[in-house]
Amino acid sequence: MKSAVFNGDEARRRLYLRGMQGQQLAEAVGVSTASISSYLTGKRRPSPPVFLRICKALEAKPDDLYVEDTDASSTTEPTGNAA
Numbered sequence: 001m002k003s004a005v006f007n008g009d010e011a012r013r014r015l016y017l018r019g020m021q022g023q024q025l026a027e028a029v030g031v032s033t034a035s036i037s038s039y040l041t042g043k044r045r046p047s048p049p050v051f052l053r054i055c056k057a058l059e060a061k062p063d064d065l066y067v068e069d070t071d072a073s074s075t076t077e078p079t080g081n082a083a
Contacts, residue, residue, distance in 0.1 A: 006051065007067040008040040014058040014065075015040075028057040 015025055026036045031050060038044035039054070046054060055062050 004066040005069040029053040
């Protein structure tokens with residue numbers, strides 16, 4: 001099944017175009033700089049409220065900052081034991 005995920009590349013592009021640093025985005029959104037870094041690099045996904053604050057800070061529509069995840073299986077934990 002395909003799903004939508006946060007598009008860190010597009011968020012970084014918009015951050016750059018606005019002349020903002022990650023620290024400024026973190027302050028505008030109300031999260032740590034480390035959290036912003038994790039979202040932008042794809043290590044973590046922002047919660048829905050944080051996502052909406054990121055959209056507002058970057059003057060983006062929610063659809064602008066989502067991308068279709070073509071490899072949704074890579075985000076799930078493996079089950080069972082490999083012997």
